Amino acid sequence: MPGAKWRPIPVNFTKGGQDDVRGVVVHIMDGSYAGTDSWFRDLKAKASAHFGTSRAGDLCQWVDTADRAWAQADGNRTWLSVENEGRGGDALTDDQLDRCAEVLAWTHKTYSVPLQVANGPSGRGLGYHAMGGSAWGGHTSCPGSHVVAQLAEIVRRARKLAGGTAPSDDDPSTYTPPKFPTGLAPNKAEPCARTLQRALKAAGYMPKGVKEADNYGPQTQAAVIKFHNAHPQYRAKGKPNDPAIGPKGWSALFRLAYDK
Numbered sequence: 088m089p090g091a092k093w094r095p096i097p098v099n100f101t102k103g104g105q106d107d108v109r110g111v112v113v114h115i116m117d118g119s120y121a122g123t124d125s126w127f128r129d130l131k132a133k134a135s136a137h138f139g140t141s142r143a144g145d146l147c148q149w150v151d152t153a154d155r156a157w158a159q160a161d162g163n164r165t166w167l168s169v170e171n172e173g174r175g176g177d178a179l180t181d182d183q184l185d186r187c188a189e190v191l192a193w194t195h196k197t198y199s200v201p202l203q204v205a206n207g208p209s210g211r212g213l214g215y216h217a218m219g220g221s222a223w224g225g226h227t228s229c230p231g232s233h234v235v236a237q238l239a240e241i242v243r244r245a246r247k248l249a250g251g252t253a254p255s256d257d258d259p260s261t262y263t264p265p266k267f268p269t270g271l272a273p274n275k276a277e278p279c280a281r282t283l284q285r286a287l288k289a290a291g292y293m294p295k296g297v298k299e300a301d302n303y304g305p306q307t308q309a310a311v312i313k314f315h316n317a318h319p320q321y322r323a324k325g326k327p328n329d330p331a332i333g334p335k336g337w338s339a340l341f342r343l344a345y346d347k
């Protein structure tokens with residue numbers, strides 16, 4: 088991929104083994120960029136990934152995308168992979184979000200991968216390791232909930248990069264988010280809470296199976312916290328786990344959810 092530093096590894100991949108490209112799977116190294124680079128060169132590792140990012144914003148490529156990297160067991164044949172420097176539980180840095188978006192935008196151009204968060208191993212788009220369950224090695228904590236909450240932001244950035252190659256109905260200027268409703272607050276029962284819950288689901292911050300209700304209850308608050316932690320500029324100052332969405336966050340959330 089142009090823009091990625093080519094760091095080919097001599098072992099730990101299957102030559103010509105990439106049968107299809109459904110999308111890109113996001114991982115967390117639970118270690119350092121340099122350490123992962125040397126580990127993938129070790130025969131004992133029996134592991135690799137196509138791409139890697141450092142917290143400082145480096146992007147490298149270890150395995151050609153015609154070849155199968157060994158990153159997510161049964162998901163290897165049909166998904167590309169990107170490993171990200173960091174510990175389990177970390178969020179990706181702003182630079183890492185950009186690098187992942189570049190990888191996704193390139194796969195969109197090269198393999199027609201749709202610019203969306205994938206809805207599972209049989210879907211397409213931007214996925215993450217744990218979504219494959221035991222068939223993908225059962226790595227339930229890779230890449231961790233903070234990174235999963237950032238997938239929608241990576242997609243948003245990739246769409247921006249893809250520009251003219253995005254579908255023709257992808258016109259951000261035609262979309263206006265609904266007005267911020269008065270009376271919307273945590274632990275309050277208001278019909279507008281349902282509108283918020285639908286947007287949280289559409290943007291990937293709330294599980295699709297959660298029942299909608301008039302109450303801005305604990306599940307809605309948890310989803311808003313996820314959204315705020317992925318976009319700290321919209322939470323109240325000095326409040327790391329802010330469950331109350333404000334007018335600016337409301338607009339940003341609706342753009343993420345529906346400006347497609």
Ligand SMILES: [Zn+2]
Pocket residue numbers: 113114115158216226229230
């Ligand atoms: Zn992983």
